[in-house]
Amino acid sequence: MRKALGTAGLGLAAALLAVSPAPAQQGPIKIGEINSYTAIAGFTVPYRNGWTLAVEEINAGGGVLGRKLEVVSRDDGGKPEDAVRIAGELVGDQKVALLAGTFLSNIGLAVADYATQNKVLFVAAEPLTDAIVWQKGSHYVFRLRPSTYMQAAMLAEEAAKLPAKRWATIAPNYEYGTSFVANFKKLLSARRPDVQWVGEQWPALGKLDAGPTVEALIEAKPEAIFNAEFGGDLIKLVREGTTRGLFTGRTVVSALSGEPEYLDPLKDEAPSGWIVTGYPWYAIDTPEHKRFLAAYQNRFHDYPRLGSVVGYSTFKAIAAAIAKAGSTDTQKMIAAMDGLPVETPFGGIVFRAIDHQSTMGAWVGKIAVKDGKGVMVDFHYDDGKNYQPTDADVAALRPAK
Amino acid sequence: MDFVVIQLLNGLASASSLFLVACGLSIIFGVTRIVNFAHGSFYMLGAYIAYSLVELLPRTPLGFWxxxxxxxLAVGAIxxxxxxxxxxxxxxxxxxxxLLATFGVVLVVADLALKIWGAEELLAPRPPGLRGAVMILGRAFPQYDLLLIAVGPVVLAALWLLFHRTRWGALVRAATQDRDMVAALGVNQGRLFTGVFFLGSLLAGxxxxxxxxxxxxNLQMDLSTIAEAFVITVVGGMGSIAGAYVAALLVAVLQAFGIVVFPKITLVLIFLVMAVVLAFRPYGLFGRAAAEPRAAGAEAQPLGAGDGRAWRWVVPGLALLAVLPPxxxxxxxxxxxxxxxxxxxAASLHFMMGPGGMPSFGHAAFFGLGAYGAAxxxxxxxxxxxxxxxxxxxxAALLALACGWFCVRLSGVYLAMLTLAVAQIVWSVAFQWTGITGGDNGILGVWPADWARGKTVFYLLTLLLCGGSLWLLRRIVFAPFGAALRGGRDAPRRAEASGIDLTAVRWTGFVIAALFAGLAGGLFAYSKGSVFPTYIAISRSIDALLMVLLGGIGTLAGPPVGAVVFVGLQEEISRYxxxxxxxxxxxxxxxxxxxxxxxxxFAARWRRRAEGAT
Amino acid sequence: MSLLAVDGIAKAYGGVEAVAGVSFALAEGEFVALIGPNGAGKTTCFNMLGGQIRPDRGTVRFEGHDITGASPRRIARLGVARTFQITQSFASMSVRENVQLALIAHHRRVFSFLPRAAALYRPEATALLERVGMADQAERQCGILAYGDLKRVELALALAQAPRLLLMDEPTAGMAAQERLTLMALAAGLARAQDISLLFTEHDMDVVFAHADRIIVLDRGRILAEGPPAAVRADRRVREVYLGSGAMFAA
Structure with a gap:
């Protein structure tokens, strides 16, 4: 094995030549971007289109502070430990001014911890976990997308209007699912003390055994169901549940299911009447969204998904922060992001100084089937700023500085 | 009562699904002894190709079927x-x-499928005439699931007829029992293997x-299928088709009722079943002990003398390693x-796989436990x-001590799969015990002590500890204990007859391997500043396996070389x-x-040849 | 007192008794051959003595110790060594390392983690190899040896245990006629010299009659006849069992 080390040494020496640092560059402002492009391609590819469009628009307008933006993008393969290594490469080697991106909550948290340790700004785009701005909140970390708490609050508000008293839940068996269900239960019970929780199902992510799971939900005899399944599991649940009559006479309140990423694959089998959060890109009439939609379709010859809006808005926010800071100094950028207003396709949002969460909201509506595919109808936009705990609660949740 | 009947029917339908994937894998393993990781990829290809064809063909029963x-057929041909x-x-x-080659196929197919079919889930229409439900005891039951319930036994019967009523089938059965015998009969082994691969892949498709x-x-079908297929195959007994069906039935029915009582058991149930079955039946439900390993040890490469010559490489190598990266x-x-x-x-895995002859598909259990222990x-x-x-x-060593006793009584793929079960159970504990482990969000803030906070200092500490461990592992391999371990691998009966307590030796070897894997895990935790359940996930165990195989199982230099090549390649390629x-x-x-x-x-053989020539 | 006392051992597979109550004894220094047609139960009998198979009933005693169903290693440590019908050696190691490992096991030094095995008991290993005539091949890998040489190595492995009793299961199977006699003469000579008792099964009657003090004939799991070579040779029942292969007795 000593021999082994010798051999390994030669290999390493060769590898080192390849990874030795590039000389620091004047010129473009480099932004490090990490996401699960291979592991969760369905969401992250439209997301990449979104930020590509934003960066192209910004650079076409002369860039920021007279410099162009350059994104150094990496795939984390869905593994937090690889994301940490990549963060090291982007910061240490590529000398990026800040980090952005991530989809999975655990990867978001890992990169956030790295950023805090190494005193780098990290703008988390998509991870939904509450912890990233609250329990594990950090001076260096901001998050764009509405969290599980915020979306659960929006859905609980709708759910409270229903007559249903017996509720069952189904969500994937990991932190996203458990915290969605916990938040929804807490918030709905607060509004409706008469609600009973009569059953829960926790299929493993990607492994929903639809028949037995649906039957177990039916057996619990709920009047309404809260769902946080998405992707392939959602499709199985919908098809099997519809065939077996799980949804007959029951209202379903469902997180994320109105996002085109998850709604479109269902085609004409989209479950009518579900109350969902999502993104009805085809029917949002605001001028800022129309402009975004036209630009996106012109650039990619495809319609945007929610990920596209997230990617687009994240990089618009970054550009706004750098412009306001007047430099790429980390502390100055952080100071600029506190309370930073950003124009997004969903309208104006603000990054809250108290917990670094943006006030981006979500569209809440009902699913209907039109022309052979699922759409959201009767929807409205819930502004994220209205779905937060009190400032005192937030301050208590965040670690002391 | 009606609920019990319906859940039973649900279990039967799921069992057919599981059986269809597993039986092809079992046939391929039975004859060729290849652990075919690409089986899940073939399954995924079956779904995608069928989707494209069903969309293309007319919406009639004939079009669908x-x-x-x-x-x-297309997947069989592939x-x-x-x-x-x-x-x-x-x-x-x-x-x-x-296995390494089939893993390469997995990677290739994954990206090709993404390129061809895109990232979005593709939902095909259901077959005409089977879209609705029938009422059974007042409950709606999908017509298609009824069909599926029948498909499992029908395929089972068809395979039984194929294997018991045709000459080709008889040859396959004979080859399952003794490969060399079939070769001795003058049968064209190459064509038999191709045929078996065609059949197995066809069943996957x-x-x-x-x-x-x-x-x-969807694109996750390959990896999410392969683990289950292996479990079913192993629980049933590798090479036993009927065993695969019984195992599928057992798992599916337990799952159908298990989720009613313990909804959160979904993560781990299938692996619990496997662990229990293997603890009591080391060759699965219907499996038989493999015949005396043919030409045992013939593939075990000599390790060399373990004399001091290696120093010529090590001293400059270490010096280079200590100076260059900083x-x-x-x-x-x-x-x-x-x-x-x-x-x-990788070296710790190699220690048990190479000298110990104990392959593991779950070595990350010890790596991860070390990381969590430190965190x-x-x-x-x-x-x-x-x-x-x-x-x-x-x-890590404590876990190995506890589960090693069950593991070391097994051999070959069964041992590897029991370690996988252990790893998955540990993984699910780390994943689900949120209060202690933080669940999938992991434990953050595991940063090195202040004096080792600098990257170079921590690197030198790592180099010292890992270099020292590699040296120790090498010493142990060439020590009496290592000789006994290798002897037990080469000729277990001889070793026992010479008075060696082989169970104790293998058990100790297992614990030593875990010990060093645990140290690696601890270092990894501090180098990343955090631990996650992914440290215990199947993919990490597989990574270690790939490093060992890529480097070469017959030489102690293999694991480090494999690590350099594998990590280096992955890191470099994924940047571009x-x-x-x-x-x-x-x-x-x-x-x-x-x-x-x-x-x-390869390098070692090349060097030996060069030395032999002079 | 006899060195080995076997009393009524039996083993059945799926209702068929491979060995159906066999009893015999072996005195110190005695050479005994266990013969019989194929399927008579010789190897099963052997594996019950060596600990590879646990008898369904009956007892085996060695030097007064009850070793019925004991593990192979306990039996080995009490002083019983054996060779296998299909040779078992440590194929990835050199001939010398094979013997060194056997010596390490014999001296109870298996759980020693730091010394180099290759440096332990080297002279003893060389001496053993000289005795079996393999010293000149000490550095060769066992996996590439000729079959006859492997048999010699296995003999050295057995002798490394300094046994009181040596069990040899068809020691000359698969060898040419002349080689058989040479190997058996070697084994017998070494055993006599060190006062080791020998129990062996064998098909080659030349070998049997050349070396056995006493012969036990097994047929269908039972002892058919037992006695000195001349008596067994003359036994009618034995002749019947061996009908068709009577040529063996011509010698």
């Missing part, structure tokens, strides 16, 4: 082609080496295609730190880093292209064909 049949083009070249390589009405075709800059240091840690991880010690006890690094190997899986897969396949003894194994 024709699409399913054509998809199965499997046969892979066997001819790739696996045929490496049948002579050491056991499990073919059929399984994927028949799943379409229940599930959208000169190259921060990121280079962290990459090399990771490589050095993973080299130790928990740091977070909950406030242990300083060095104490945390001491806790890591101890935690999103198609890194495709590229990495092709590189692995090329390396496998070029170096069937692993890279270091």
């Amino acid at each position: 024709g699409g399913v049949a054509l998809a199965a 499997g046969g082609a892979v066997e001819i083009a790739l696996l045929k070249r490496i049948y002579r390589a050491p056991e499990l080496f073919q 059929l399984g994927g295609a028949l799943q379409l009405p229940r599930e959208a075709a 000169l190259a800059g921060g990121y280079a240091v962290s990459v090399v730190t990771e490589i050095v840690i993973l080299a130790l991880f 928990l010690a740091a977070r909950d006890v406030g242990a300083p880093m060095l104490l945390g690094l001491a806790v890591a190997p101890v935690a 292209t999103d198609l890194w899986r495709l590229l990495l897969g092709l590189v692995i396949i090329t390396l496998v064909v070029a170096f069937p003894e692993g890279i270091a194994g």
Whole structure:
């Protein structure tokens, strides 16, 4: 094995030549971007289109502070430990001014911890976990997308209007699912003390055994169901549940299911009447969204998904922060992001100084089937700023500085 | 009562799905002894190809079923082609080496499927006439599930007829029992293997295609299927078709009722079943002990003398390692730190696989437990880093002590699968015990002590600990204990007859391997600043396996070389292209064909030949 | 007192008794051959003595110790060594390392983690190899040896245990006629010299009659006849069992 080390040494020496640092560059402002492009391609590819469009628009307008933006993008393969290594490469080697991106909550948290340790700004785009701005909140970390708490609050508000008293839940068996269900239960019970929780199902992510799971939900005899399944599991649940009559006479309140990423694959089998959060890109009439939609379709010859809006808005926010800071100094950028207003396709949002969460909201509506595919109808936009705990609660949740 | 009946029917339908994937894998393993990781990929291809055909063909029963049949045939042809083009070249390589090639196929297929079919889930229409439900005891039950319930036994019966009523089938059965005997009978073994691969892949494709009405075709099908297929195959007894069906039934029915009582058991149930079955029936429900291993030890390569010559390489190598990375800059240091840690991880696996003859598909259990041990010690006890690094190997060794007794009584793939079950159980504990482990969000803030906070210092510490561990492992391999371990692998009956307590030796070897894996895990935790359940996930165990096989199982230089090549390749390629899986897969396949003894194994042979010539 | 006392051992597979109550004894220094047609139960009998198979009933005693169903290693440590019908050696190691490992096991030094095995008991290993005539091949890997040489190595492995009793299961199977006689003469000579008792099964009657003090004939799991070679040779029942292969007795 000593021999082994010798051999390994030669290999390493060769590898080192390849990874030795590039000389620091004047010129473009480099932004490090990490996401699960291979592991969760369905969401992250439209997301990449979104930020590509934003960066192209910004650079076409002369860039920021007279410099162009350059994104150094990496795939984390869905593994937090690889994301940490990549963060090291982007910061240490590529000398990026800040980090952005991530989809999975655990990867978001890992990169956030790295950023805090190494005193780098990290703008988390998509991870939904509450912890990233609250329990594990950090001076260096901001998050764009509405969290599980915020979306659960929006859905609980709708759910409270229903007559249903017996509720069952189904969500994937990991932190996203458990915290969605916990938040929804807490918030709905607060509004409706008469609600009973009569059953829960926790299929493993990607492994929903639809028949037995649906039957177990039916057996619990709920009047309404809260769902946080998405992707392939959602499709199985919908098809099997519809065939077996799980949804007959029951209202379903469902997180994320109105996002085109998850709604479109269902085609004409989209479950009518579900109350969902999502993104009805085809029917949002605001001028800022129309402009975004036209630009996106012109650039990619495809319609945007929610990920596209997230990617687009994240990089618009970054550009706004750098412009306001007047430099790429980390502390100055952080100071600029506190309370930073950003124009997004969903309208104006603000990054809250108290917990670094943006006030981006979500569209809440009902699913209907039109022309052979699922759409959201009767929807409205819930502004994220209205779905937060009190400032005192937030301050208590965040670690002391 | 009606609920029980319905859940039973649900279990039967799911059992058919599981059986269809597993039976092809079982047939392929039974005859060729190849652990075919690409089986899940063939299943996924079956679903995607069937989707395309069903969309293309008219919406009639003939269109749907024709699409399913054509998809199965197409996947069978792909499997046969892979066997001819790739696996045929490496049948002579050491056991499990073919696994490396099939893993290359997995990577290639994953990216090709993404390119061809896109990232979105593809939901096919259900077959005409089977879209609705029938009422059973007042409950709606999908018509298609009724059909599926019948498909399992029908395929089982068809396979039974094929194997018991045709000459080809008789040959396959004979080959399952004794490969060499069939060769001795003058049967064209090459064509038999191709045929078996065609049949096995066809069944995988059929399984994927028949799943379409229940599930959208998606890119996660390959990996999420393969683990389950292996479990079913092993629980049933490898090579036993009827066993696979019984195992599928057992797992599916337990799952159907288990989720009613313990909804959160979904993560781990299938692995619990496997652990229990293997603890009581070491060869699965219907499996038989393999005949006396043919030409035992013939594939075990001599290790060399273990004399001092290696120093010529090591001293300059170590000096280079200590000096070069710090000169190259921060990121280079962290990459090399990771490589050095993973080299130790791979070496610890090699210790049990190579000299010990005990393959493991779950070595990450010990790596992960070491990492969690260190992280928990740091977070909950406030242990300083060095104490945390001491806790890591101890935690891993304790687990190995507990489960080793069950594992070391098994051999070959059964042993490997029991370790996988252990790893999955540990993984699910880390994943689900949120209060202690933080669940999938992991434990953050496991940073090194202040004096080791600098990347270079931590790197040198890592180099010292890993280098020292590699040296120790090498000493042990050439010590009396290591000789006994190797002896037990070469000729277990001889070793026992010579008075060696083989169970104790293997058990101790298992614990030693875990100990060093745990240390690697502890170092990894501090180098990343965090631990996650992914440290225990199947993919990490597989990574270690790939490093060992890529480097070469017959030589102690293998694991470090494998770690450098594998981590280096993955890291470099993924920086330049999103198609890194495709590229990495092709590189692995090329390396496998070029170096069937692993890279270091090839180098060692080349050197021996060169020395012999002078 | 006899060195080995076997009393009524039996083993059945799926209702068929491979060995159906066999009893015999072996005195110190005695050479006994266990013969019989194929399927008579010789190897099963042997594996019950060596601990590879646990008898369904009956007892085996060695030097007064009850070793019925004991593990092979306990039996080995009490002083019983054996060779296998299909040779078992440590194929990845050199001839010398094979013997060194056997010596390490004999001296109970298996759980020793740091010394180099190759440096332990080297002279003893060389001496043993000289005795079996394999010293000149000490550095060769066992996996590439000729079959006859492997048999010699296995003999050295057995002798490394300094046994009181040596069990040899068809020691000359698969060898040419002349080689058989040479190997058996070697084994017998070494055993006599060290006062080791010998129990062996064998098909080659030349070998049997050349070396056995006493012969036990097994047929269908039972002892058919037992006695000195001349008596067994003359036994009618034995002749019947061996009908068709009577040529063996011509010698």
